[in-house]
Amino acid sequence: MRAIRTARHRAVVLATVAALGAGLLAGCADDGKDEDAASSGNSDGKTTITVGLFGTFGFKEAGLYDEYMKQNPDIQIKETVTERNENYYPALLSHLTQNSGLQDIQGVEVGNIAEITSTQADKLVDLSKYGKKADFLESKWAQGTTKDGKTVALGTDVGPMAICYRKDIFEQAGLPTDREELAKLWEGDWAKFIDVGRDFKKNAPKGVTFMDSPGGLLNAVLSSETEKFYNAEGEVIYKTNPAVKDAFDLTADAASEGLIGKQVQFQPAWDTTIAKGKFAAMSCPPWMLGYIESKSEASSAGKWDVAKAPKAGNWGGSFLAVPKAGKNAEEAAKLAAWLTAPEQQATLFAKRGSFPSAPATYEGEQVRAAKNKMTGDAPIGEIFGDAAKTSPVQVIGPKDQIIQQGLTDNGVILVTKGKSAAQAWSNAIKTIDNNLEK
Amino acid sequence: MPSRHSIAAPPVKGGAAPAGSRPVGSAPEDERQRAKLSRRWQRDLRWSPYAFVAPFFLLFIAFGLFPLLYTGWASLHSVELTAPTDMEWAGLKNFTRIFDDEFFWNAARNTLFIGIVSTVPQLAMAMGIAHLLNYKLRGSTFWRVSMLAPYATSVAAATLVFVLLFGRDYGMINWALDFLGINPVDWQAGWASKIAVSTIVIWRWTGYNALIYLAAMQAIPHDLYESAALDGASRWRQFFHVTLPSLRPTILFTVVVSTIGATQIFGEALLFDASKGASGGSEHDFQTLGLYLYEQGWVNQHLGRASAIAWTMFAILIVIGLVNSVISRRLRTSS
Structure with missing residues (x-):
């Protein structure tokens, strides 16, 4: 009798527990049902x-x-x-x-x-x-x-990239301000662009750098390459690809010479350097103009201009x-x-x-005639359109973001903090290799 | 303790069921009915507690035990977030590699450092504040509520404000230091960054611990202080010889809770340098273990490695827990 009763008790308890559990599961499953309902159609046949x-x-x-x-x-x-x-x-x-x-x-x-x-x-x-x-x-x-x-x-x-620059600051540093003339100065080679930066530094206003951030420059140079971190076969080649090392060293040199602001893009301090005009040029895709506008004071409207980049690339x-x-x-x-x-x-x-x-x-008229408040009369549609057509068909890989973030945030930024280019490179590749290893 | 058992639950037999109070000479059906009812009551009494606690255990199994075991299983495999069902047996590789994973040990050191730097001053300050709040003050409720305000603030909101304060170029703290003639500090690198992250933790938790201490202080019988005062003890001596010994269990509690909290520091470090996200600074300056685990699992998408890190953290926590209990036992026996 006792045995039967405990068995029955157990059954009752199990049933209760099961009922409660089912209730819980039903509660969990409800979401899924709602979503199904949402995607399958409404009562009115739509x-x-x-x-x-x-x-x-x-x-x-x-x-x-x-x-x-x-x-x-x-x-x-x-x-x-x-x-x-x-x-x-x-x-x-x-x-x-x-x-x-x-x-x-x-x-x-x-x-x-x-x-x-x-x-x-x-x-x-x-x-x-x-x-x-x-x-x-x-x-x-x-x-x-x-x-x-x-x-x-x-x-x-x-996001075809061009160079957005402050006409007023270029003028103060004694550089040309015409977009055609500037594009000629640095055409075809990022090293030439950095040379313009060196000229800029000679007469630069106090506390103003040529470019905004090491990350911005590195990204612009890497984006204009056909192969960066992966080759066409899908192998990771970032460590051995000379284009990557060159881009890194170019950025590191520019940073150690003080041509680049010590900022990280999209951080509050970087936003402040936009608002205060603490740098003269940056690599920018069309969407960046909207960002610049949102961070600038109204008085900077029309002070910017857009020139062709040394080599076109895509961002975003x-x-x-x-x-x-x-x-x-x-x-x-x-x-x-x-x-x-x-x-x-x-x-x-x-x-x-x-x-x-x-x-x-x-x-079309919508693109050709496009203007932006920050860049005044600059024919941005035309410039960005040309950049889009001349951007390379770049090989992209699944872990591009991790590699680029390593090179930027665990790499070139360290040069602005007083580390050598070699130290920055070794810190970056150590981080990246650890992050890539499965 | 035994005395409590007797009131907690009536014994199963007898108890609430009216089995013993059967009236004499009732009809047999009635009796059977009663027996049936009594059985049902007994059953109810015996098993319903299990049903009542079941929801917790079901939830625990679903969201506690299962993930724990699954993580253990995953840690023995090479698994990527892009294909979580596609597991490749890796044996103990994910664990053995931790021994020479410099990023793991760096994170462990950071966690320990930030843990100590945030916990020790925090509890000391909490004690001091509680002592002050224990005096008769005007508007005492106001002071107590404002002590708890940081605790009620979300980690994200607090951290974002601290990021602005600790900004290298345009931050308020460097501005103040500059005023004193001190060079600006890069609060997002090196030792300064660890201290900055600890500051956020201290700011958030000091008031909370102060209130716990205050509650315990108010439970100390007043005559202890009176007799100490009669013996000529100063305020300081009263604090050291009456207050502190009476607070010993409370202190132990806050130490345990803060230690657990310190090993889990995550949000503050994650948001302190949003651009670098989970790497915790350019040179992993303030990457904690929790952050490293997150980085491996969700940024780098290596679920197997992340699981192994999680289990290693679990093992470390157990060791810390054991050390804690040994120390507390020592303290208890020495008192």
């Missing part, structure tokens, strides 16, 4: 496409969703935005590997695109049937394409990818292709300043 982005793509703000929904009345678009890519991307990766929690369209930053195409391609829809290769810059299309030729991400904006930009796991993959792919088509990219540039990756737009 298909809802969800878009997961980071930062400010600006599709919604530029009215592109509204326009698409007007053209396709049975489509509804819902957007969720994570502010910072460093929070967005790890979540995207784990959603992709688990095949759950994904939106119908996902944004991908150019720094992560190589990792996505090399490790997650089988989870993504091949978009080559939806987007047109001829519409995009060659390099942009190539970055979103896997080795075996599947295009899993369509390009949105790009994004992609759209469509996970296969989405319920509306087909509709989502159509939307992604529409959002990245030249007309929409031109609209986005006009309204939000994101520079198009569709070269056809560069001839």
Whole structure:
């Protein structure tokens, strides 16, 4: 009797525990169900496409969703935005590997695109049937394409770089201020650019450096190379690639000579040097003009100008990818292709300043006639458009970001703190090797 | 202790069930009914506590035990965040490499240094503040609440403000130092950075510990002080010979809690130099163990290595815990 009773007791308790547990699990699972519901359609028969982005793509703000929904009345678009890519991307990766929690369209930053195409391609829809290769810059299309030729991400904006400089400070240092003349001075070689910096230093106003930060210069030089950290076979070559070491040494020399500010980009102190005009030039993609504007006082409007960089390179930009796991993959792919088509990219540039990756737009009025408050009459559309067309088709690798961050933040910045170039290099490669090792 | 057991829960048999109070001469059905009820009560009494504690243990299994074991399993493999299911057996390699991983030991030293520099002055200051707050003061509630304000501030908000204060070129602290004729300090490198990070921890936790000490001080019987005063003890002697000995268990508690907190320092160090993120300074100047673990796992995406670091940290924590308990036992027996 006793044995039976305890057995029954145990059964009762187990049942209770199981019921409680099921309740808990149901509580946990609810989220997933909601998301499924969100992507499968509404009661009124409309298909809802969800878009997961980071930062400010600006599709919604530029009215592109509204326009698409007007053209396709049975489509509804819902957007969720994570502010910072460093929070967005790890979540995207784990959603992709688990095949759950994904939106119908996902944004991908150019720094992560190589990792996505090399490790997650089988989870993504091949978009080559939806987007047109001829519409995009060659390099942009190539970055979103896997080795075996599947295009899993369509390009949105790009960041072709030029040199943004303060006309007033150049003048004070006795340098020419005309953008054509300056571009001639340093054409084709970053070393020539640093030579201009040496001239600048001779008569520079007190406390003002030629460039803003070692990271900015290193990034500009590395971006203009065809191969930097990986070779075409996908091997890590950053330590042996002479282009990388040259770029590092050039930056380190310039830093030790005091041509470069001791700042780290996007830090509060760097923002202050923009506002106070503590440097004369910086390497800048189009989106940087917006950043400069947001950090400057109104009185600096029109004091900046833009000249062609010694060698063109690209900094930043994004992609759209469509996970296969989405319920509306087909509709989502159509939307992604529409959002990245030249007309929409031109609209986005006009309204939000994101520079198009569709070269056809560069001839259009919206890009050609573009002006910026900080740079006055400078024909920025033309300059950046040329830079975009002449930027190299760079080999990018999955760990580019980690390597570049190591070279910058664990490397050249140390030269501004009194370390030698050799010490900085060895600290950087020690850090990078440890970070790359699986 | 035994006396408490008797009130905590009634014995299973008898107890709340009215088994003993059966009226004489009731009908047999009635009796059976009662017996059934009594069985149900007994069952209820016996098993429902388990059901009540079950939610905690289920949550613990899901979010505590399972990750712990899974991390242990992952630490024996080479796994990347890009493909967490794709595990490659690595044996103890992830652990053995830690022995000559200079970044790990650098992080361990940083954690120890920041731990000591933030905990010791923090607790000493907390004690002093508690002593002051223990006097009769005007607006005592105001002082106490303002002591707790830093604790209520989020780590992120506090750290961002401290980053501005500690700025090398435009920070307020260097501005003040300049005023005193001292050269500006680079607060994001070298020893200065470790001290700066410790400052944030001290700022956040001193008030919290002060309130704990204050609560314990107010529980010290007043006649102890009176008799000490009668014996001619000064305020200082009263503090050392009455207050401190009475606070011994509380001090031990705060030391244990602060030690655990110090080994887990993460947010302050992560946000102190946002651009370098998880590397904690250009030369890993203030990278703590928690930060190194995060860097390996989420920035570099090496889940296997990160898991091994987590388990090594766990082992170190156990050692610290043992040392702590040995010391506290010594203290207890010596009193």
